[in-house]
Amino acid sequence: DAGVIQSPRHEVTEMGQEVTLRCKPISGHDYLFWYRQTMMRGLELLIYFNNNVPIDDSGMPEDRFSAKMPNASFSTLKIQPSEPRDSAVYFCASSFTRSGNTIYFGEGSWLTVV
Amino acid sequence: AQSVTQLGSHVSVSEGALVLLRCNYSSSVPPYLFWYVQYPNQGLQLLLKYTTGATLVKGINGFEAEFKKSETSFHLTKPSAHMSDAAEYFCAVSEETALIFGKGTTLSVSS
Numbered sequence: 001d002a003g004v005i006q007s008p009r010h011e012v013t014e015m016g017q018e019v020t021l022r023c024k025p026i027s028g029h030d031y032l033f034w035y036r037q038t039m040m041r042g043l044e045l046l047i048y049f050n051n052n053v054p055i056d057d058s059g060m061p062e063d064r065f066s067a068k069m070p071n072a073s074f075s076t077l078k079i080q081p082s083e084p085r086d087s088a089v090y091f092c093a094s095s096f097t098r099s100g101n102t103i104y105f106g107e108g109s110w111l112t113v114v
Numbered sequence: 115a116q117s118v119t120q121l122g123s124h125v126s127v128s129e130g131a132l133v134l135l136r137c138n139y140s141s142s143v144p145p146y147l148f149w150y151v152q153y154p155n156q157g158l159q160l161l162l163k164y165t166t167g168a169t170l171v172k173g174i175n176g177f178e179a180e181f182k183k184s185e186t187s188f189h190l191t192k193p194s195a196h197m198s199d200a201a202e203y204f205c206a207v208s209e210e211t212a213l214i215f216g217k218g219t220t221l222s223v224s225s
Binding site (some may be wrong): 004031033042043045048050055056091093095100102103104105106107108 | 150217
């Protein structure tokens with residue numbers, strides 16, 4: 001079975017450029033999460049969706065960050081304009097409804113902004 | 115607000131030795147607790163979880179953890195470390211749906 005699929009796996013971009021990260025959740029999962037991992041701050045929850053609707057975006061760091069989920073099988077996280085401090089690993093994850101259910105992570109998108 | 119504290123950012127053990135990674139949580143309601151492992155350049159993989167029922171939870175690769183409500187702890191153990199256990203380990207708590215992670219503990223295993 002396919003897991004959570006993220007693209008690109010690696011991205012190097014210049015400061016000021018727009019970055020779009022993509023995610024395909026596991027089929028049938030109705031929750032989708034975006035996390036960011038850095039050495040300084042660890043794993044931070046940015047935003048999560050339930051049935052394609054954003055539920056909690058309080059972790060989105062700035063207005064430069066936006067996330068969408070146009071359908072059950074696709075989500076994007078966009079950074080515009082990007083800054084060097086956005087360099088991090090961005091993980092997408094998905095799960096079935098119900099607290100306590102396992103959340104499955106993708107392999108991550110490694111972003112470097114120079 | 116829920117939170118997780120992992121004691122020790124780095125733990126080193128010898129191959130064959132006991133592994134003990136500590137995790138304490140804060141939650142206003144009975145929590146769901148998780149341990150995930152991250153190998154270099156990879157995503158996170160579930161090791162084990164506690165939701166309800168038996169407080170001693172067994173996971174993959176010989177790991178287990180015990181939920182102790184009185185101590186608000188969920189420490190991860192493995193009787194005998196293997197070189198392949200070297201990775202970063204994350205404890206996480208969930209009250210509703212999203213997971214809140216600790217800062218992680220890097221486990222090094224020497225021969």
